[in-house]
Amino acid sequence: GQQVMQIPQYQHVQEGEDFTTYCNSSTTLSNIQWYKQRPGGHPVFLIQLVKSGEVKKQKRLTFQFGEAKKNSSLHITATQTTDVGTYFCAGQGGANTGTASKLTFGTGTRLQVTL
Amino acid sequence: DAGITQSPRHKVTETGTPVTLRCHQTENHRYMYWYRQDPGHGLRLIHYSYGVKDTDKGEVSDGYSVSRSKTEDFLLTLESATSSQTSVYFCAISRYDEQFFGPGTRLTVL
Structure with a gap:
């Protein structure tokens, strides 16, 4: 079945440093989504990427979808303590794959930011 | 939060007992999903539904049923x-x- 791997599992940065998490799928995706989960909270949708090579920005966050639609990255510039949490990518399969209505989540990257 | 509530929010039970968790939504969405979250595994799909009485298995469905x-x-x-x-x-x-x-349900099975 479809598998989505995410690295690193954990990263500890000092406030102001940059952070990147990477996501790789075993199969070609129709789209990829990113979610953030604060400690003790539930996952919250951040963004969806659909097109090959797509890049989207949300303030200090930059999201990329690979040309082959099998990998993605999230980059945070100048981290802040409010960025603390676990970031998950989630891939959605194509219409003919039987996975079009389901998301396969990566294992997540836990980000810790200290002053 | 799309009007989703879960009950109970916390439950402690013993091995061998039946347990039912409830998810309630107020916005009439067709698709609903159940995931479990464990350290090192992220979110794994248990079952999902695409309409009344229409359900399908996810990747970790053994030991679970839905309605x-x-x-x-x-x-x-x-x-x-x-x-x-x-x-x-x-x-x-x-x-x-x-x-x-x-918001999630924390289930502990002793």
């Missing part, structure tokens, strides 16, 4: 709870492609 008799309610049942089912359970709905999650 959806009304659009707004999606029930997850552990017929005979085991310690390996200790986890945090999240319900989600799908609005377009995005998923919106409930």
Whole structure:
């Protein structure tokens, strides 16, 4: 079945440093989504990427979808303590794959930011 | 939060007992999902529903059953709870492609 791997599992940065998490799928995706989960909270949708090579920005966050639609990255510039949490990518399969209505989540990257 | 509630929010039970978790939504969404979250595994899909009485298995469905008799309610049942089912359970709905999650249920099986 479809598998989505995410690295690193954990990263500890000092406030102001940059952070990147990477996501790789075993199969070609129709789209990829990113979610953030604060400690003790539930996952919250951040963004969806659909097109090959797509890049989207949300303030200090930059999201990329690979040309082959099998990998993605999230980059945070100048981290802040409010960025603390676990970031998950989630891939959605194509219409003919039987996975079009389901998301396969990566294992997540836990980000810790200290002053 | 797309009007999603989960009950109970916390439960402690013993091995071998049946447990039912409830997910309730107020916005009439067609798709509903049950996930479990465990350290090192992220979110794994247990079962999902694409309409009343229409359900399908996810990647970790063994030991779980679901029912959806009304659009707004999606029930997850552990017929005979085991310690390996200790986890945090999240319900989600799908609005377009995005998923919106409930607050979660922390289940401990002793």
